[in-house]
Amino acid sequence: MSDTAVHSQEPQLLEVSIGPQHPSTHGVFRMNVVLDGETIVKLKPVMGYLHRNHEQLAENMSYLASMPYTDRLDYICSMTNNFAYAMAVEKLAGIDVPERAQYIRVLMAELTRLINHTLLVGFLLNDLGAFFTPTLYAFREREKILDFFEATAGSRMMCNYFRFGGVKADLPAGGMEQVKEIVKNYSRFLDEFERLLTSNEILRSRCQNVGILSKELAVNASITGPILRASGVNYDIRKVDKYSIYDRFEFKVPLGKVGDVYDRYYVRILEMRESIKILQQLLKQMPEKGEILSAKGAAAAKSPRMWKPPAGDAYGRIESPKGELGFYLVSDGSPKPYRYHVRPPSFINITILEDMCLGQKVADAIVILGSVDIVLGEVDR
Amino acid sequence: MNVEEIKNDLLKHVPGLELTVEGESFIVPKEKLLEAARFLKENEKYRMDYLSCVTGVDYLAQAARLGQPGQAAVGGQSELASGYLESVNHLYSMEKKHGPIVLKVRVPRSDPRMPSLVPLYRGAEYQEREAYDLLGIIYEGHPDLRRILMWDEFEGHPLRKDYVEEDQDIR
Amino acid sequence: MAIDEGLNNELQKRGIFVTTLNDLYNWGRRSSIWPLQFGLACCAIEMIATACAKYDIARFGAELFRPSPRQADLMIVAGTVTKKMAPMVVRLYNQMPEPKYVISMGACAISGGPFRDGYNVLKGIDRYIPVDVHIPGCPPRPEALLDGLIKLQKKIDSQKIDQMDGYREEKSCEYPVPQYGKKGLEPRHNPDFFTPRLDWPEKNTKDNLRMPNYKPAPAPARAAGSPLPGQAATGGPSEQGVAPAQLAAQPPASEQGQ
Numbered sequence: 001m002s003d004t005a006v007h008s009q010e011p012q013l014l015e016v017s018i019g020p021q022h023p024s025t026h027g028v029f030r031m032n033v034v035l036d037g038e039t040i041v042k043l044k045p046v047m048g049y050l051h052r053n054h055e056q057l058a059e060n061m062s063y064l065a066s067m068p069y070t071d072r073l074d075y076i077c078s079m080t081n082n083f084a085y086a087m088a089v090e091k092l093a094g095i096d097v098p099e100r101a102q103y104i105r106v107l108m109a110e111l112t113r114l115i116n117h118t119l120l121v122g123f124l125l126n127d128l129g130a131f132f133t134p135t136l137y138a139f140r141e142r143e144k145i146l147d148f149f150e151a152t153a154g155s156r157m158m159c160n161y162f163r164f165g166g167v168k169a170d171l172p173a174g175g176m177e178q179v180k181e182i183v184k185n186y187s188r189f190l191d192e193f194e195r196l197l198t199s200n201e202i203l204r205s206r207c208q209n210v211g212i213l214s215k216e217l218a219v220n221a222s223i224t225g226p227i228l229r230a231s232g233v234n235y236d237i238r239k240v241d242k243y244s245i246y247d248r249f250e251f252k253v254p255l256g257k258v259g260d261v262y263d264r265y266y267v268r269i270l271e272m273r274e275s276i277k278i279l280q281q282l283l284k285q286m287p288e289k290g291e292i293l294s295a296k297g298a299a300a301a302k303s304p305r306m307w308k309p310p311a312g313d314a315y316g317r318i319e320s321p322k323g324e325l326g327f328y329l330v331s332d333g334s335p336k337p338y339r340y341h342v343r344p345p346s347f348i349n350i351t352i353l354e355d356m357c358l359g360q361k362v363a364d365a366i367v368i369l370g371s372v373d374i375v376l377g378e379v380d381r
Numbered sequence: 382m383n384v385e386e387i388k389n390d391l392l393k394h395v396p397g398l399e400l401t402v403e404g405e406s407f408i409v410p411k412e413k414l415l416e417a418a419r420f421l422k423e424n425e426k427y428r429m430d431y432l433s434c435v436t437g438v439d440y441l442a443q444a445a446r447l448g449q450p451g452q453a454a455v456g457g458q459s460e461l462a463s464g465y466l467e468s469v470n471h472l473y474s475m476e477k478k479h480g481p482i483v484l485k486v487r488v489p490r491s492d493p494r495m496p497s498l499v500p501l502y503r504g505a506e507y508q509e510r511e512a513y514d515l516l517g518i519i520y521e522g523h524p525d526l527r528r529i530l531m532w533d534e535f536e537g538h539p540l541r542k543d544y545v546e547e548d549q550d551i552r
Numbered sequence: 553m554a555i556d557e558g559l560n561n562e563l564q565k566r567g568i569f570v571t572t573l574n575d576l577y578n579w580g581r582r583s584s585i586w587p588l589q590f591g592l593a594c595c596a597i598e599m600i601a602t603a604c605a606k607y608d609i610a611r612f613g614a615e616l617f618r619p620s621p622r623q624a625d626l627m628i629v630a631g632t633v634t635k636k637m638a639p640m641v642v643r644l645y646n647q648m649p650e651p652k653y654v655i656s657m658g659a660c661a662i663s664g665g666p667f668r669d670g671y672n673v674l675k676g677i678d679r680y681i682p683v684d685v686h687i688p689g690c691p692p693r694p695e696a697l698l699d700g701l702i703k704l705q706k707k708i709d710s711q712k713i714d715q716m717d718g719y720r721e722e723k724s725c726e727y728p729v730p731q732y733g734k735k736g737l738e739p740r741h742n743p744d745f746f747t748p749r750l751d752w753p754e755k756n757t758k759d760n761l762r763m764p765n766y767k768p769a770p771a772p773a774r775a776a777g778s779p780l781p782g783q784a785a786t787g788g789p790s791e792q793g794v795a796p797a798q799l800a801a802q803p804p805a806s807e808q809g810q
Contacts (some may be wrong), residue, residue, distance in 0.1 A: 021644055021700060023589050028592055047530060048634075050631070051531070052667040053673065054667075055515075056670060057666075135600070156596065156693065157691060158594070217473050220430070221503035221506070222433060222504020235431075285630070315483075324433060326471075339436070339455070343434040343471075351503060351504060377593055377594060381530075534733065535732070535734065536735065546670070546736075547735040547736040549740050549741075549768035551748070
C-alpha cells in the first residue's frame with residue numbers, strides 16, 4: 001500500500017547548483033541544474049566568477065602591454081594566446097614576420113597544443129573517477145615542455161614570448177636538442193597513455209554515446225576546435241586560413257563520427273599525433289639562423305608607449321588548442337587600442353552545454369563539461 | 382569574393398537595403414540586418430553558416446574622442462552624431478571555407494536596440510548576452526537576455542567609455 | 553615550557569623522547585595539513601603542478617586536497633578573487649573547521665595584481681579574511697608554494713594551543729560575507745582588521761597611458777639645512793651645502809600620492 005502511495009506522487013524536480021567551488025568544474029564555473037531523479041531536465045551555466053575585465057584593462061594601455069595579459073586568458077596555452085594577439089596587431093599595422101620567427105612561432109604553438117590536449121585528457125579522466133593517475137602522467141610530460149619554455153621565454157607558464165613581427169628571443173643554446181628529445185619521446189608517451197586509456201572498458205562505457213553533438217547544431221552554434229571536428233565537420237583554421245607557415249607542413253585533420261565524449265577524447269589524441277608530425281617536419285625545415293624580429297616589429301617593440309598603428313580595425317584568428325581564438329582590435333590612431341575584444345573559444349563552446357546534457361545523468365554532465373575543455377580565464381576573461 | 386561583388390549581391394537580393402561600405406566591412410541598418418544575414422547564410426554562393434565573433438563597440442561623440450576610428454561618417458544617420466554603439470559580426474563559411482564578411486550595425490546610445498542574430502545563429506547567444514552585459518546593447522528577439530558576466534544587481538555597463546568604476550580604497 | 557635542548561639530545565641518544573603536549577600537537581598538525589581543493593585562476597594550475605610528481609607536495613604532508621571545506625585545514629587562495637567570487641571565498645572560509653589557515657598565492661590574491669585596476673577585481677583577499685602567508689609571483693613557481701607551506705608550518709609550530717583564536721570561546725572566527733551591491737561589494741572591506749592604503753601609485757585613467765609611477769621612498773623628513781643625525785661631526789662643508797638644494801627640488805614627501 002505504502003509503495004503505491006510513494007509511486008503515485010508527482011515527480012519532484014530538484015534544483016542543484018554545481019559550483020562555483022566544485023572539484024570538477026575546472027575552476028569557478030557554475031551550473032544550475034534541474035534534476036528529475038538523476039536525469040537532467042534543465043541546465044543553465046552561470047559564469048563571470050573569474051571576470052577580470054581583461055578588455056577594459058587592455059583598452060587603457062599600450063598595445064604591447066596587453067601581451068602579458070593575453071597569457072592569462074587561457075592560462076594553459078599562453079603561447080597560442082600570444083600568437084593570436086600578435087597576428088591581430090600585425091594585421092592591423094601591416095607588420096611582416098621573418099622566416100625563422102615563423103618557425104619558432106609554429107614550434108611553440110604546436111608544443112602548446114600538446115600540453116593542452118594532454119592535460120585535458122588527464123582532467124577528463126579525473127572527472128570520470130580515475131583520480132589523479134592520468135593527470136600525474138600528463139603533468140610529468142607538461143613539465144618537460146615547460147622546461148623548454150622556461151629556457152626560451154624566461155617563464156614557465158606565462159611566457160609573454162611573442163612580439164609584433166617576431167618573437168622576443170631566439171632559442172637558447174641546446175634548445176633544439178631539447179625539442180628534438182621531447183618530440184622523439186612524445187609519441188612513445190602517447191602510446192603508453194593510449195594503452196592505459198583508449199580501449200579501457202570504463203572509459204568506453206562512460207563516454208561512448210554520451211553527450212552527442214550533431215553536426216548541424218555544432219556549426220550553427222559556432223562551435224570550433226576539437227569538439228567541432230569530433231562531430232565530423234572538417235574545419236581547421238590552420239588548413240582554412242593557412243596562417244603563418246602552416247601550408248608548408250603535411251598533416252591531417254582528424255574527424256570523429258558520432259560526436260560523443262569518446263570521439264572528443266580520441267580526436268584530441270589523434271591531433272597530438274598530427275602535432276608531432278608537424279613538429280618533426282618543422283625541425284627538419286627550420287633555418288639554422290636568421291632574424292627573429294622584423295624591422296617594423298623592432299620599431300614597435302622599442303618604444304611601445306609611443307607606437308601607433310594606423311586607424312582601422314582588424315580581426316586576427318588562429319586555431320588555438322580549444323578552437324578559434326580571435327582578437328578584434330579597433331585603432332583610432334592613438335597608442336592605445338580603442339576597442340579590444342577577445343573571441344574566446346571555450347566561452348562560445350559552452351553555448352551547447354545544455355543541449356548536450358539534457359536527458360543525461362548528472363554524473364555525465366560533469367564528463368560532458370570536461371570534454372568541452374573550458375578554461376575559466378578564457379570563458380570569463 | 383571581393384567587397385564590390387558582395388555589395389552588389391546584397392543590394393540585389395535584399396530589397397530596400399541601404400548599404401555603406403567601410404573598408405572591408407558593411408554597415409547595414411538595423412531593420413535589414415536579419416534579412417542581410419539570412420541572405421548570406423542561405424545563398425548557395427556564400428553559405429556563411431558560421432557566425433564567428435560578435436563584438437560590441439562604444440563610440441562616443443566625435444568631440445569626446447581622441448581620434449577617429451574608421452571613417453568619420455556614420456552612414457548618413459544623423460542621430461548617431463552624439464555617439465553610437467556598434468555591433469560587429471564576423472561571418473565565415475564552414476561549408477565553403479571562405480570569409481570573413483563583416484556586418485556592422487550602428488544604433489544611437491540613447492536607444493541601443495537592434496535585432497538579435499540568435500534566430501539564425503545559436504553561436505550569438507552568449508556573445509550577445511556579453512555585449513548586453515558590458516555595453517548595454519539590447520538585442521531584440523534574444524531568447525534569454527540577462528547579464529552573463531556581472532551579477533544581476535550590478536548597475537551600468539562597464540565597457541562603455543564613460544563608465545566610472547568604484548574606488549575600493551575608501552576607508 | 554621548553555625542555556633543555558642538551559638534556560633532550562642526551563635522552564634521545566638513549567631512546568627516550570621527551571616533549572610537551574604543545575609540541576606534539578603542533579607536530580601532528582603541521583605534518584598533515586589538508587588543503588582545500590580550491591582553484592580560482594592561473595595559480596591553480598601551478599598548485600596542481602605542485603601536487604604532481606616533479607614537485608610533490610606530499611613530501612610535506614599536504615597532498616590530501618579535500619574538495620569539501622569541512623575537511624580542510626588550509627585554504628590556498630590560488631588566483632584572482634573577483635568581486636563576484638569574493639562572497640563565496642569568505643563563505644568557504646567560514647565553513648572550514650578551526651584551526652584554519654589561509655595562504656594567498658599569487659599577486660592577484662594579495663593585491664589584485666596586474667588586474668587591480670578593473671571594475672570586477674578585488675584588491676586582495678585580505679580585505680575580508682585574515683591571511684597567514686602571502687606568496688608573491690604571477691604565478692608563483694611551485695617551489696615558492698612549497699616555501700610558503702614551510703613558512704606556514706613554522707607558524708603552526710610556534711602556536712600555543714591555549715592561546716589560539718579558534719579554541720577560545722569568546723573569539724568568533726566567522727567573518728561577515730560581503731553582499732553584491734550596485735557597483736561592487738558591500739562593505740568594501742572588513743573594517744575590523746583591514747584599512748586600505750591610500751598612497752597607491754597614480755591610477756590609470758582613460759586619458760593617460762600607464763606609466764610606471766613608482767616614486768622613490770620619501771627622504772626622512774628633517775628641517776632644511778640641519779645635518780643628518782650622527783653626521784654632524786663628520787659632514788664636510790660640501791655636504792652641508794648640497795643637502796638643502798636636494799630637498800628643495802623634491803616636493804614635500806607627505807603630499808605625494810594623496
